[in-house]
Amino acid sequence: MDENRITEVLSDLVRIPSVNPGFPGGTGEGRVAVYVRQFFERLALSVDVQTVEACRDNVIGTLQGRGGRHLLWEAHMDTVQTSGMTIDPFAAGAREGKLYGRGACDTKASLAAMLVALETMVRHKLIPAAHVHLAAVIDEETTYKGVSALAERVRSGELRYDAAIVGEPTRLHPIIAHKGVLRFRVEVTGVAAHSSTPEQGANAIESMAEVIAWLRQHARESFPSRSHALTGPPSLCISMIEGGVAPNTVADRCTISIDIRTIPGQEWEDVWSELRERILLLPMPAGVKVEVHRPFLTDYAMEVSPDHPLTHTLLAAANTYSAGREAIGAPYCSDASKLTRVSVPAIVFGPGNISEAHTADEWVELAEVAKAAAILIYTAMHYGEEDED
Ligand SMILES: [Zn+2]
Secondary structure, eight states: OOHHHHHHHHHHHHHSOOBOTTSTTOOOSHHHHHHHHHHHHHTTOEEEEEEEETTEEEEEEEEOOSSSOEEEEEEEOOBOOOTTOSSOTTSOOEETTEEESTTTTTTHHHHHHHHHHHHHHHHTTOOOSSEEEEEEESOTTTTOHHHHHHHHHHHTTSSOOSEEEEEOOOTTOOEEEEOEEEEEEEEEEOBOOBTTOGGGSBOHHHHHHHHHHHHHHHHHHHSGGGOBTTTBSOEEEEEEEEEOSOTTBOOOEEEEEEEEEEOTTOOHHHHHHHHHHHHHTSOOOTTOEEEEOOOSEEEOOEEOOTTSHHHHHHHHHHHHHSTTOOOEEESSOOTHHHHHTTTOOEEEEOSSOGGGTTOTTOEEEHHHHHHHHHHHHHHHHHTTGGGOO
């Protein structure tokens, strides 16, 4: 693998700002999408541009394979904000084998590995076993609009993928299971009164304390028994609280935000309705009303069978270039779950460490990006091979 070429392409990508417009100063993925489209055109690959919203396109390039399978490589083009960074986010400075910048690790390293892997196959006239489709998509860092629009075309039958590799920093471990997320608010309404006569009011904060105590006990008692072999048990975090109007007034309102991480096999709809039902049954003093709001953010957990042909091929490929790689689980969400929901088994894989994503001095090791490209080529050359002869 040509590490200079990897450095060149990754530097190009990092130098093009693509902060998600959902973040302050975010200008969007537009210019990266143009770069990717021109990259495909130079290689004479067929290109499909899917406009998701104004100036925000998914770009899909296809390299024909020799068999009948379709393998998707997917990577998001957006990054998080640059505020608080201690390095120039777009300088793409390289030193001691590392490349620095916003998105260098999450996930332009994966996108660069995929682009250079395709380019290498084209230049060396390597014909992959399966058709390889590289989809560079928008909006992973906020609301998954890019992959969702792509998945919709799979659901409708317009596009067909037999399996997918979703590029994210996994240190070259194939992630075959990850958690989902459910966020919602609980609101307690009471009755305001002067704090010198609290018996004349109904204290929303004190009743919320009961709700919180119950939630913590419930999570402690019932979550561990639902553990998944690769992701561990679900988790619950009360992440925000707001309530009261003045130091001398009985609080008539208190709201909390709850973040729950679900495991494969758990549907957020079920988790939310069960919690809602149980919370509404908690005994409350007169004048207190409890409301469990509908979730404001959800995402599904996902898993791919350890026996899926892509798991086997990717694991073999990863270990060929980087010993000790294992099929593991992760606590975070990714684009992969939107693909598994439309029956495309999707494995998360890429260079870099998730602990470097979104950081003040984000970087990735260039040698690892080169290895990722080699692993992707190996996978493309072998996935779907078992259908032959
Ligand atoms: Zn990412």
